[in-house]
Amino acid sequence: MTQQLAPTTRRPLTGLLAATSLSVTGNAIVAVAVPWLILQRTGSATAAGVAGAAAIAPVVLSALFGGALIDRLGRRFCAVGADILSALAVALLAFLDEAFGLPFWGILALVALGAVFDGPGTAARETLRPDVAKATDTPLPRVNAWGEAAEATGALAGPGIAGVLLVTLGGFNVLWVTVGMFLLSATITALTIPAHLSAKPAKEPYLRSIVVGLRFLLREPGLRTVAITAAVLVGFIAPFESVVLNAHLQATDQATYYGFVVAAFAAGGLIGAILYGAAGHRLRERPVLIATLTITTLGLAAFALLPPLPVLIALAFGTGIASGPINPVVAVVMQARTPEHLRGRVIGSYTSVALAAGPLGLLLMGPIVDAGTPSLGFLVIAIGCALATAFAAAARALRTT
Numbered sequence: 201m202t203q204q205l206a207p208t209t210r211r212p213l214t215g216l217l218a219a220t221s222l223s224v225t226g227n228a229i230v231a232v233a234v235p236w237l238i239l240q241r242t243g244s245a246t247a248a249g250v251a252g253a254a255a256i257a258p259v260v261l262s263a264l265f266g267g268a269l270i271d272r273l274g275r276r277f278c279a280v281g282a283d284i285l286s287a288l289a290v291a292l293l294a295f296l297d298e299a300f301g302l303p304f305w306g307i308l309a310l311v312a313l314g315a316v317f318d319g320p321g322t323a324a325r326e327t328l329r330p331d332v333a334k335a336t337d338t339p340l341p342r343v344n345a346w347g348e349a350a351e352a353t354g355a356l357a358g359p360g361i362a363g364v365l366l367v368t369l370g371g372f373n374v375l376w377v378t379v380g381m382f383l384l385s386a387t388i389t390a391l392t393i394p395a396h397l398s399a400k401p402a403k404e405p406y407l408r409s410i411v412v413g414l415r416f417l418l419r420e421p422g423l424r425t426v427a428i429t430a431a432v433l434v435g436f437i438a439p440f441e442s443v444v445l446n447a448h449l450q451a452t453d454q455a456t457y458y459g460f461v462v463a464a465f466a467a468g469g470l471i472g473a474i475l476y477g478a479a480g481h482r483l484r485e486r487p488v489l490i491a492t493l494t495i496t497t498l499g500l501a502a503f504a505l506l507p508p509l510p511v512l513i514a515l516a517f518g519t520g521i522a523s524g525p526i527n528p529v530v531a532v533v534m535q536a537r538t539p540e541h542l543r544g545r546v547i548g549s550y551t552s553v554a555l556a557a558g559p560l561g562l563l564l565m566g567p568i569v570d571a572g573t574p575s576l577g578f579l580v581i582a583i584g585c586a587l588a589t590a591f592a593a594a595a596r597a598l599r600t601t
Contacts, residue, residue, distance in 0.1 A: 213336045213343065215392025219385040220325050220350040221357075223283055226381035227318060228358020230290065232462070233366060233374050234311055235442040238304070239450065247304065250563065251442075254308040259319040260555050266320025267548010268409040275327045275544060276393050280386045282321030287382035289314035294375040319555070323548045325389075330535055330543070331397040344531040345477025349470050352524065356466035363459035413545025417553065421597030422537050423546070426530050427553045429493075429592045435557025436584025439565035440500070441465075444581065448574035454509055461509075465516040472524015486598045489529045493589040495522035501582035504575045533598075 238251040270278045293310040296302055302310070326347070333343040365374035417423050441462055449458050476488070499519030507515065538546045561584075569577045592598065 209336055212332045212393045212397060213338060213346075215388050216325065216328055216332050217346055217350040219279070219283075219389040219392075220347055221354045222381045222385040222388070223286075223321060223325070224351045224354025225358045225361065226286070226290075226354075226378040226385070228355050229362045229365070229374065229378045229381075230311070230314065231442065232359045232362040232459070233372070234307070235446060236362075236366065236458075237371065238307070239446060242304070247566070250566065251308060251311060254311045254315070258312045258315040260552050260559070262316045263319030263323055263548045263551035263555065264414065265410060265548075267323050267413055267545040267551070268406060269320060270324050270327055270544030270548060271409060271413075271541065272403075272406060274395070275324050275331070276389065276395055276397070278320055278544075279324035279328065279389050279393075282317045282324060283382045283386035283389070285317040286314055286321065287379045287386070289317065290375050290382065291379045294372045294379070297372040319548065319551050323544065323551050326531065326547055327543045328393065328397070329531070330540075332393070335397050340535065341528065341532050342477045344535075345473050345525070345528040348524070348527045348531070349473040349477065351527075352466050352470035352473055352520075356463050356470055359459040359462040359466070363456075409545055410549075413542055414549040414552075416538070416542055417546050417549040420537055421595075422533055423550065425592065425595040425597045426533055427550050429588050429595075430530065430550070430554035431557050432584060432588035432591065434554055435561040436581045436588075437500075438558040438561045439577065440581055443562060443565045444569055444574050444577035445503075447569045447577070448506065451574065457509055457513075461513055461516050464513045465520040468517040468520020468522075469524040470520075472521040473528055474524075475521075476525035476528050485529045485533055488525055489598070490589065490593050492522050492525050492529070493585070493592060495519075496526070497582055497585040497589055499523075500578065500585055504578040504582060506575050506578075 235251045238247050266278065266282075273281075289310065293302075293307070293314065296310070297307065329343050329347055330340060332338075333340045336343075361377065362374060365377060369376075417427060445461060446458060449455050449461070472492075496519055499515060499522055502515055502519075503512070506512075534547060534550060535543070565577055565580070568580060
């Protein structure tokens with residue numbers, strides 16, 4: 201009979217999952233509330249897209265430079281620090297808007313400031329997964345799947361909480377709840393994940409360590425393939441919720457159901473990630489990746505038909521299930537092909553490359569929706585996902601994965 205782990209040995213895993221869920225929930229509230237309020241104030245999908253871009257663009261550089269900091273300062277330290285700094289930035293936005301009524305450019309600047317810390321925080325928590333998996337004797341694919349499920353839980357809860365808060369509190373006051381979530385996430389990480397789980401921070405020139413991480417990512421064929429695939433996906437999918445879906449529901453007087461559609465997508469993603477966690481360690485990564493990308497593309501293409509709301513919610517749920525395993529699979533590929541001492545900077549570099557096209561997609565999609573229709577926006581998103589799927593399927597580097 202296999203000996204069961206003592207309850208205390210599960211503490212780092214439980215803490216990491218709880219902190220991940222809280223931090224992502226906070227970010228999801230910001231991602232929903234800010235473009236929503238901007239669209240409400242200006243009536244412009246382009247302005248909402250600009251606000252969404254402001255929340256992503258800083259992450260591109262902060263993830264790149266923050267990844268090297270993770271290897272330099274420690275994974276646990278950076279995870280805690282990123283949450284604390286995010287809380288301070290969001291608190292500043294809520295306070296200043298309430299006190300002085302921030303102009304559009306002021307909101308963008310503070311949204312961008314808060315986003316600076318998202319990349320390093322996300323990368324730090326992901327780099328902790330192999331350490332936590334080893335410490336708790338849990339299969340790494342399962343920890344990755346549960347980590348993505350925790351993120352999906354945050355993405356599921358965030359829009360619903362944002363919707364309730366926008367009605368009850370109004371304006372940027374909703375962000376005070378996010379401040380509390382970031383601080384609680386930092387506290388849980390500090391209390392549940394021992395410092396000794398992480399490898400000793402590397403001592404080497406900072407700028408050199410950034411170059412080493414980015415060079416390794418771009419020269420290793422498998423890592424380069426998943427990074428390019430992710431960049432194409434993010435570029436086209438980034439405007440899906442905050443610009444295209446937002447514009448469609450507001451144009452059809454169904455704005456109050458925005459949270460339901462987003463939550464359905466997140467709920468499906470949660471189920472998909474859990475299913476992969478149950479069976480992922482028995483499956484090869486490439487077939488799962490290609491299959492899930494293909495089904496996700498078809499699901500997103502169906503949004504272009506602008507079906508009735510109940511069908512839209514069901515479609516979001518089904519597409520979410522299909523997309524759920526994508527991030528856990530990519531995480532397994534990344535961790536399997538990256539040396540431990542490079543893990544922070546390589547994952548940071550991957551995050552930077554993957555998100556690089558996101559701001560461009562947000563900036564371009566707003567005018568497309570304003571000039572055309574949300575249906576055209578959904579169709580463009582589906583075409584982009586098809587291109588990413590074709591690229592991943594054709595790549596030789598993943599054929600042995």
